[in-house]
Amino acid sequence: MKINMNKEELRKFLLHAPQGSIHKYMENIHPVDILDILRENPEDSFDILNRLPEKTIATIIDEAEDKEKYEILIKFEDNKQKNIVEEMSSDELADLLGILDEEESNKLLSKMTARDARNVRQLLSYAPDTAAGIMASEFISVRENMTIKETLKYLQQNKDDSENIYDLYVIDTFDRLKGSISLKDIVVNDFDTKISSIINTEVSTIPFDMDQEQVGNKFVKYGFLSMPVVDNSNRLLGIITVDDAMQIIRDEGTEDINRLGGVAAEEKINGTLRDSVKYRLPWLLINLLTAIFASAIVGMFEVTIEKVVSLATFMSIVSGMGGNAGTQTLTIIVRGLALGEISYKNIKRVLVKEFCIGIITGTVIGTVIAILGFIWERNIAFGIIIGVAMILNMIVATVTGFVVPIVLKRLKIDPALASSIFVTTFTDVLGFFFFLGLATIFIQYLV
């Protein structure tokens, strides 16, 4: 077979090659590449799937999105479904069951072995965004008194159970974690080395209820290939592997970006128009409310604006610049919170820094706009008023840009979700209020 077939070649190969050679070469083809072909050629989908070994179908389903998993699985008759399900990993089965209704779910559970069903039911009992909600219950455990050679023999004999091995674990008779050994340690140490002499007892464990965002941060920090998930008594419940961790790191990034931009975490580029409107409209309506609120502030000062209509021209600059400065601060704070970079140790320092940034950038921007305002209106008071309003609003901006996400986090609300609406409301309302308020007080110097 040609090395690195392109998609069209792979599609034809899967459709027309003799089944023997398909089975033979399956190990060389990544299930994601087959999944791409199924997605792009739905008309060939069933024909292709039907020619694949059940094990491959299981790995393809493992890689698919939750909804797709079910669509692929129900194409087959009951007995084949049973075989496929047996090859699937527990975490993917749990994800799949998570989106099914009770009837479908029970039907599927009945197709699993008793052990799988028990595992999957257990996994479903954990919150989906926690460590236990994303872990797989399959892992390989070995005994301390085994040698490398015995361990290798053991792995060779249990080849079929070892789909996802990255590290091996040593547990005691109460399932409590005693240590881990990486595959690297297995392959570089002599055959008669005892596991006990290479075991790593200082294993970083993940509490079962840790938020998946923190799990992702741990993987980035340590660069592990897998990490053990334990309960409160240090019993090994399952493992999280680096491929899942990468997915989490990316998805958490997307979630924060989307939420900061006022879009639902779930919105996808290839989603439907209906979904996009459903996700975006509520956010726009909330924004409309706050915009009306800010306008009401302007409305309070209509008498002043009637006297000096240039105030209307300049007022958006003050509110808008506050919004920009506030967004800068909240962006840094929200990401810092997500990456676990903000702690009791540096929180005060960061607040002081943001306050100073507000003063410094506010003074620079305030001075520039004061000079421009003076030139435009040929009125010193106008320049001073807009300059002072700008400085005040920029300080409000950086301070609320700091405080709002911290408070939301404390209230267990995702700071990425709601920070910007609060911060820009503050900067809009106060921007208008400072500028038009000062103008009202000092109106005799303006007309």
Add this chain to the structure above:
Amino acid sequence: MKINMNKEELRKFLLHAPQGSIHKYMENIHPVDILDILRENPEDSFDILNRLPEKTIATIIDEAEDKEKYEILIKFEDNKQKNIVEEMSSDELADLLGILDEEESNKLLSKMTARDARNVRQLLSYAPDTAAGIMASEFISVRENMTIKETLKYLQQNKDDSENIYDLYVIDTFDRLKGSISLKDIVVNDFDTKISSIINTEVSTIPFDMDQEQVGNKFVKYGFLSMPVVDNSNRLLGIITVDDAMQIIRDEGTEDINRLGGVAAEEKINGTLRDSVKYRLPWLLINLLTAIFASAIVGMFEVTIEKVVSLATFMSIVSGMGGNAGTQTLTIIVRGLALGEISYKNIKRVLVKEFCIGIITGTVIGTVIAILGFIWERNIAFGIIIGVAMILNMIVATVTGFVVPIVLKRLKIDPALASSIFVTTFTDVLGFFFFLGLATIFIQYLV
């Protein structure tokens, strides 16, 4: 030794335990944890480092930020530096050299073995954000005709060179990549299995000049532990490992979040005030320019506002809502571009969708504000004018939110960096223009 020492216990252990037990337990302690202690206790830093084996110091430097690497390294006298450098990996050495001036850089190169120096010079010749710029040149290659047992013996004998093994590679006499074998395949197959029978010839390779963002996407898609970087003749230049990939995925997320929020990609939560001001002020000044530009539009209509001062109250709602809708669209598009989810295949569909979202959400928001405007002003024309202006501006918002990032990407400018400034300028300027322009045309119905 106690399992899972806390930081304070680890600090004391490193400072006071007999050197023998430190050396013995080093394998169990992750270098990142020692690095944390060095960072938090700079006064103990040299004492701790001095008691560590050179190999451990090298792994700590590998994990450190580029600037820290040098600060740690130069604490030691020349000979020890030499030994540490020898233990470091080529990609980390290249990163370190990348931030040094020529004199420092030459000094450091002189401390490397000829082979290391050549490797590192080669790595430095690649662009830092490409695959070749982040790869390590160390990898383990084996021959096809070896058996598993021979391979294991070979790995055992070359234990010291195998710091970072995730996969093994088979190359021909011209260094061209023939295939790869995972460690998993090594440990689960029988001792007399030939490498040739388990080799994966359909290896996904990374072209040396691929952008690191795309490299990250490949790792997420396939879940690989390492990927080979090849030149145009398929010669194996080096490998990228999953720990580096995780870092990239996270950093690219942070970069996009920062840039979308108007903050430099480099700004860090623990950075200096000076740096923050330096990074943020230029962005604020650019925003000030566009805000002044938008205000100038309002200035053109001062005569109209003088006649109907409520226009000043309502105008920010039209521009602001356009900004919100535009930000939603550009957020989805910028992230879609970063994740490689936008292609020729779906680009038209996405544009049509965004256009429809503009019409639908514009109509809803426009209707609401039209009714409110009518109630507030008790004037039907006022309601119709603000409603129509809103619909027009929301359509402009979603279309420019789509077009701007796509065009910037085509011009090889990071869409995350500049999209929002263009989009909000459009929505501000056109928001004011539509609303005040319509009001000017139909002024006789308003007064």
